[in-house]
Amino acid sequence: MRTRPAQNTAATPHWRRARAVQRVAFVALGLSTGLVAVTSLVVVGIILARGAGGLSWEFLTAMPAKGMRAGGIFPAIVGTLELVGLTIAFALPMGVASAIYLTEYAADTWVTRLVRLAIVNLSGVPSVVYGLFGLGLFVIFCRFGTSLLAGALTLAIMTLPVIITASEEALRSVPMSFREVSHSLGASRWQTVRHTVLPLAVPGIMTGTILGISRAAGETAPILFTVAAFYLPRLPQSVFDQAMVLPYHLYVISTQIPNIPQTQRYGTALVLVLLVLALNLSAVVLRARFRRRRQW
Amino acid sequence: MVASDAKMAAQEWSVWYGATQALRAITLDILPREILGIIGPANSGKTSFLRSLNRMGELNPRFRCAGRIWLDGKDLYQGLDSQQVRCRVGIVFALPLPLPLSIRENVVYGPRVRGIRDRRRLDQLLEQSLRAASLWDEVKDRLDLPAMRLSGGQQQRLCIARTLAMEPEVILFDEPCSGLDPISTAKVEETMVQLKSRYTMVLVTNNTKQAARVSDRVAFFLMGELIELDRTGVMFTTPRDSRTNDYLTGRFG
Amino acid sequence: MRWRQAREWVIEQLIRASGISSIVMVVLIFAFLLKEGLAVFQTVPLGDFLAGQRWYPISEPPRFGILPLLCGSALVTGGAALLSVPLSIASALCISEIAKGWAKEALKTGIELFAAIPSVVLGFIGVTVLAPLIRQAFHLPTGLTALTGSITLAFMAMPTIVSITEDALSAVPRGYREAAVALGATRWQMMTRVLLPAAASGIVAAVMLGVGRVIGETMAVMMLTGNAAVIPHSLLQPVRTLTATIAAEMGETVRGSDHYSALFAIGIVLFAISFSINLVADLFLHRTRAR
Structure with missing residues (x-):
């Protein structure tokens, strides 16, 4: 040829x-x-x-009954939302701060190279290993017990690489010239970040965070030994309480207990999928709107 | 040696970016309330010099320097804090670069980061600076509109107003009209001349005619060196150095 | 002014601390796995642990040989890779070189959304839909086999492989393509002789990251592979993987027991495997970017 x-x-x-x-x-x-x-x-x-077919108002808002063979999945929904909320509260500040360090503060040295290597490896650690880690550090060593707190911290660390990577990209997409202008007006490095760079990067950071969180919301392995309650027909009372969560509940009713009606199983799967897809779609929409609105 | 009445002065000032030397031992004075024009072909070091005067150069991690720069007899790089320096020595960039904020927020950005919170004081600074940059009448009814909506010339005058709002002593202009049409250019130049009564100004420009129109004295830079510095009239009629003559007559650059 | 500077100093220190948090986390994870897991090697020598053919953690005396688990993981992963790699590369080629306009966007968004489906849901679908199919198709006593796991995992690895491969393909300069076509090559020849070789290191990285995801996958595997801790001879047998062992057994162990630390020791093995895979994949990715 x-x-x-x-x-x-x-x-x-x-x-x-x-x-x-x-x-x-x-x-x-x-x-x-x-x-x-x-x-x-x-x-x-x-x-x-x-x-x-399994979805109904009762299914979404009632406590499970008859050994989870009837009733609803209300506590699992609430547990998942609380767990996800707590996870964001831990992961977002730390992830964004870490990205700010990488883009705005750190020069390209062996430290940043080590940080990047660590991020790459954190994102590859199997989720069940995060579960072991959470068990060892938060449940046992920190004495949080099997609790929302221990689970949220575990999931937060698992989500960290996603948030850092997305935030870094968002921060880097802010043109250098805006930083220069801000410095030329007498702003310090932190003021430049706080008043100019960060506001412009918020949509990108949000998108990445939502994607990271949606992954955390569906994870089961890291919460097996850190949060999940097999059967707990009440809402968690505090962050030190165990909780039912949707992914673990689906695992339990689809493999651990015989004779559960298929509608219960598929209903739970549908709620979980809808939750995760809703998060993902909102991230996609946010990203598209942000791209259209961008002024520079 | 440095003249005692100089507002700013450079002494044996050299700058490197990585391994490349951008400025070679520049020594010159900037007198109070003058417009000092700096001309020279591309890569002659004029912008590097300008950015040395308010410590913007050091934002580039590869920046290295030697020699001294004085502001009112104080060493810019040792006795003073970089943020203070940038408040006292403002800069207007080549391209109009409004921050993606409203007109108002752009102007009060500097005072705000300096810690001025008082609403009335900020409003006063806003009006005063916009008037001084002869922009007030054009924008006074739409101060909360995004600054990006203004025309190029208006944006550049907004950037001047933004610099004025910091109440600086010296203003640096880095080819401030390179992106503007002749009418906008005339307006910006007019503004500069009006500001002369209160500020010391340094104007870097590619446009020798502009330097002739507005500056009191002109410095000619070539390949990182200061070739010649003289009163504008003298420089443009009887340059001492043949290279200056070549540049002014358009033989290179 | 003084106060503001003090506040900024504090903020900057916090940012710096967060900056190196990732390093701290990796070290912490490794430290805690070691702390809880090393104890098992006082009872079982490392060699017996890695090469022992029996995993009977609750017999008397217990046996902690993870060879069957390693084989199980390798078999499921290998099967998934065999299915996933060709399909993924084909899809990536299709998306980046052939599909246009809305079809391209729809495929990309679809794959992105499919990647979001939690593994426990895929495991559930596997149990209720795929496993019965497998059982009937091969006339097996149970549909929970290595193959069932491999097929499901193949689909889980696909989004990763497709999206990174697509990045690698679109990073190949236009000039390469145009030069090939200008020399009279068909588009298919251009793809196989120019595009794929030029994107090779990115594709290798994509495959490695996909495989890394499969090895670490837990829930679907635990639900689908039947969890028999024996050294498998075929894809149609039930197997048990490293990850599933941890997930299935940790709940029943006594803290500090040999069984408990044996599970952490499996965690060390998994950590080491994923660490090396990601390290190598990252090297390949950087090779693409450098060019």
Whole structure:
């Protein structure tokens, strides 16, 4: 191909064969992509179709009853929301501060390289290992016991790399010239960050945080030994209390207890998926709106 | 040696960015209430020099310097804090760079970070600075509009107002009209001349005619060196150095 | 002024402290895994732990050999990679080179959203839909096999591999493509001979990160693979992975017992595996970026 002159390629058998190969290859590529897309749609479709029947006002707002075979999943929904809220409260300030350090304060030294390496590795640590860590540090060493607090701290550390990476990107997208202008007006480094850089980076930071949080909301392994209550038909009283949470509840009712009606299982799966997808969609919308509105 | 009546003075001032030397042992005085024009071709070091005068250069992590710069007889790089310096020596950049805030917030940004909270004082500074930059009449009814909506020339005068609001002693202009049309340029130049009664100004420009129009004295930089410094009339009629003559007659640059 | 400077000093110290928090966390994780896990090696030598063929943690005397678990993880991961890698690279090529306009955006958003579905939900779908299919198709006594896990995990790894591969593909300069097509290559030849080789290190990184995600995956695996701690001989057997072992057994252990620290020791092994995978993947990613 490389050595052949170009002008007489159109008609040669070689060229025609290459076209045929290309057609076959493209069909194969399309089929593979179609397989992936269709499977994803089928999975979502099954959850929607079978879960919708299980959804009702009572299902969302009632306590579980009859060994979780009847009643609702109210405490699991509340537990998940509380856990997620606490996780944001821990992870967001720390993640944003860490990103500010990387973009605004740190020069490119061995320290920053080590920080980046640490972030890469944190994002790769298996979720069940976070569970072990949370058990060792927060539940046992810090004596928080199996509690919302221990679980939220564990999830916060797991979410940290996502928030740091997204915030860093958002901060770096603020043009250098704005920082210069701010400095030229007598602002200190922190004032520049606080009044100029951070406000402009907020949408990007929010997007990243929501994505990180939606992942945390669906995780089960890190909360197995740190928060999750098998069956607790009441709301958590404080951050030192155990709680039921949706992902663990789904695990329990789909594998640990026999004879649970399918509507309960699919209903729980649907609520969890809707929660996570709602978070993700809001991040997508936020990102799109921000891109359109951007003034610079 | 430094003249005792100089507002600012550079003495054997050199600057490097990484391994490249941008300025070579510059020595010059800036007199009170004059407009000092700095001309020279691209990469002659004029902007580097300007940014040395309010310690903006050091924001680049590769910046290194030697020599001294004085402000009212105090060493800019040793006796003073960089934020204080930037409050006393304001700068207007080449491109109009309003922050993505309202007109009002742009102007009071400097006073606010300096810790002025009083609403009336801020309003007073706002009006005073916008008037001095001859922008007040054009924007007084829409102070809370985003500054990005103004035209290029208005934006640049807003940037001047923003600098004035810090109540500086010296104002640095870094090719302030390079992005503007002739009418806006004339307005900005007019503003500068009006400001001369109260401020010391340094004007870096690519446009030798502009330097001739507004400055009292002109310095010619070439490849990081100060070639010649003289009163504007003298410089433009009888330059002493042949390189200055070549530049002014358009033979290079 | 003085007060403001003091406040800023405090804030800056907090920022600096947060800045290195990631390093502190990695060290803490490793330290706590060691603290709780090393004790098991007083009962079981390291060699027996890694190469022992029996995992009977509650028999008398207990046996802590993780070889069956390592094999289980390797089998499930290998199967998932075999399925996932070709499909993912094909999808990435399709998205970045063939699909246009709304189809491209729809595929990208779809994959992003699919990545968001929690693993426990996929595990649940696997149990209720996939496992019965597998059981019928291969006439097995149970549908909970390594294959069931592999198929589900293949789909979980896909979003990671697709999106990083796509980044790598779109990072290849336009000039390369144009040069190839100008020389008379078909687009397919351009893809296989120019694009894929040029994006190779990014694709390797994508595959490694996808595989890393599969090895660490816990819930779906625990729900789908049947959890038999034996050295597997085929994909159609139930197996038990490292992660599932920790998740399934930690709840029943006594704190400080040998079983408890054996599970933490498995955690050390997982940490070491993910650490090395991510390190190598990062090297490959930086190689792409440097060019």
